[in-house]
Amino acid sequence: MGDDDSRTRRRGQELIKAIHDAVLEEVLEVGVGRLTMDGVARRAATPRTTLYRRWSGPVEVLLDALYHQHPVEEPTPGAGDLRGDLVRALRLMVEWAFSPAGRAVAAILTDPKSAALMSDALFEKVFAHRGGTFTRTVLEHYAERGGFPAELLTPVVADIGEALVTKRLIDTGAPPTDEDLVAIVDQAILPAIGLGPRASGA
Amino acid sequence: MGDDDSRTRRRGQELIKAIHDAVLEEVLEVGVGRLTMDGVARRAATPRTTLYRRWSGPVEVLLDALYHQHPVEEPTPGAGDLRGDLVRALRLMVEWAFSPAGRAVAAILTDPKSAALMSDALFEKVFAHRGGTFTRTVLEHYAERGGFPAELLTPVVADIGEALVTKRLIDTGAPPTDEDLVAIVDQAILPAIGLGPRASGA
């Protein structure tokens, strides 16, 4: 049978994946504005002609890589541990934020020239729902089951956890510890849904 | 007397200011990674030699511009309107975020190559205290005067307002309305310091 190891060329999806991986690495090293076809090609160990056959520029390569490597794990809330589920959801968010795709998304969000290249499909898939998919899922789950008054779950409240994690990532560039995540849940999220230390004292 | 209007050349601070303004505009248009000496010079209507006499590259020009154009208004809390003062502080933050310097800071924060060029003085002045200077000032002011229990003012709580505004800015690219700011104060900050609707109902 065909022995894959003897092949010298990559074809089809294997090649595409290598190029996607390469552009996600390259953007981490140089940033969006310094992405070049040359750089991506070099990192992918493929000639530029191969890239130009499919994409017209490096940002398109990057956006395409994001489209295909975006799948993000969603939290799976249980039944009786809101606090624990919130911490786990935030941990999931942090893990994603430090993935190649997560870092690339962060870079694109501040690039003035990327928006013009953004397809509607990609925007819909990657950016439109970027916020609120981690803790919101957990909070909705528990609100539906009467864990706290559902009317307290406003767009602002749904965003608190992720907002604090996002800001922390921007401020320090380092992943928050589990203690940090617990503090965010206890000091900011739970009070906002009426489950803070003051509310339990009543 | 010297008539300023007849001069054909800018000198000293006038020239420096024009260059600073130019680089802050240029970075908004092309992003950090696409900044060039050529582009900045063109926009400042000055030759590159003039830039090279002072700076070795475009990011240095930008960082210098930030160092000198960073002064940010601080909130001036009053005596009896915590809620109003928090909303005003967040409004101040939004105004700064949309200033040329504010936007430049945002761009630099995601550029992989800018950190290496960052002087300690600049980091100290512009970035180290970037978070927590708006609502923290107000919250500390009122905590000291017994407006709410001081022990509730943790680093997490001090960050809530600005975190939510930051995330909103990232998510939409548009300035939050005053209604948005009021919602952030009422739904997230006040509950966290024990002054939410639930606490007053007790």
Add this chain to the structure above:
DNA sequence: GAAATTAGATACACGACTGTAGCTAAGACA
């Protein structure tokens, strides 16, 4: 095995940018 497809390789012309050198002239100062 032959035909089709396409990955990989090479080359080219061009533009933009870099960094430097050298010069002139405007402006400040004594």
Add this chain to the structure above:
DNA sequence: TGTCTTAGCTACAGTCGTGTATCTAATTTC
């Protein structure tokens, strides 16, 4: 007025990246 400083101007050589064209050879398909 004379001197000094430096902004503005021009030119240059070199590098990098772009976009394209062409060809060969590896791989897949029939």
